[in-house]
Amino acid sequence: MPPAAPEAARALAAALDAVPDHVVVLSTEGRILHANEAWRRFARENGGDRPWTGVDYLAAGRAAGTDGGPADPMDGAIRDVLAGRRDRFEHEYDCHAPDRLRWYRLTVTRVDVPGIGAVVAHTDVSDLRATTAVLGRRAVRDEPTGVLRADVLETHARQMVAEGRGVTVVRVRLPEAIGPGPDDVPVRAAAMLVELFPAPAVVGRSDDGLVVVRGGASDDELLEALGTTYGAFGRAFPDLRVTITGERLSRGRDVTLAGRPATSPGSDPRDAPGRVAGATPTGGPFMQRVDG
Helix, strand or coil, rough: CCCCCCCHHHHHHHHHHCCCCCEECCCCEEEEEEECHHHHHHHCCCCCCCCCCCCCCHHHHHCCCCCCCCCCCHHHHHHHHCCCCEEEEEEEEEECCCCCCCCEEEEEEEEEEEEEEEEEEEEEHHHHHHHHHHHHHHECCCCCCCCCCCCHHHHHHHHHCCCCCCCEEEEEECCCCCCCCCCCEEEHHHHHHHHHHHCCEEEEEECEEEEEEEEECHHHHHHHHHHHHHHHHHCCCCCCCCEEEEEECCCCCCCCCCCCCCCCCCHHHHHCCEEEEEEEHHCCHHHHHECC
C-alpha cells in the first residue's frame, strides 16, 4: 500500500480482507499494491500462491490466460482506467474449474488517491448466471415437459417458412382430462417426441397437446413423420385416445401453432388443406389425407 499512517493502512487491509470478492489495489503503473485474503485464498486453492505485492497485474492476467494479450480489449480498458481516461470498467468472463462451471464479473474502478491507480474486484457470479439461465429457459420452455412453448415454436416455424424452407408440422392432440400426476402423460409424450425427432427438428407444447416442427414439405416426408408418430403413440400409450394430424407449411399460409388448429366447430381436421389426420388404435382405424 502507499505510504500512510500504519493504523490507517492496517485498517484498510483488514476491511479489504473482509470482502468476499477477490480484490487487488493497483498502482498507476498497474502493479499490485495489496491483494486481499479472498484473492490470496483463491490463488492458494488453484496452485497460484505467491507474494503478490509488486506483481504486474496485467502481465499476471495474460500468463493465467484471462487476457488475450496487449491488444485485448479488456487489457486496453484496464489501462484506460489506470491512465484516468475512464472511471470504471466491467466485464464478465468464465473461469471454469474441472468440477464446476464458474463465471466472474471484473470491476475496475479508478481511485483518485496519490499512488493508487485503481481497485480491481473479481466477483463470483456463477449462481447468478445459473439462475439467469434457468429463468431464460423458463421464458421459452413449457413446464414441466421442458419442450418449447408453442408461441416460441411458432416464431421458429414462421422464420423457416419466410426463408422458403419446406416445413412439416405434426400435431398430437391429447385428451383434455390429462393433467400433471405421478404418471404425467404430456411429459412422457414430449420426451418420446424429442427422441423420435432429434434436432434440427423441434418439439413444442400447444394448448391441446404437442407439436413437432421439422424440415421437409413433401407428401412422403409428411406421411413418414405422421406414421412414425402414430406407431410410437400406439405402442407407448395403447389405452390413450389421441388425435394426430400433420400439415405442410409454405409461404402464403398462416402459421398458427400456439393455439388449437384452426378448424370450425364440428369440422373434421382431415378437411384442412395439406393436413393428414389419424388416431391411435383405440380411436378407430388410422385415416389419412393429403391435399396440395
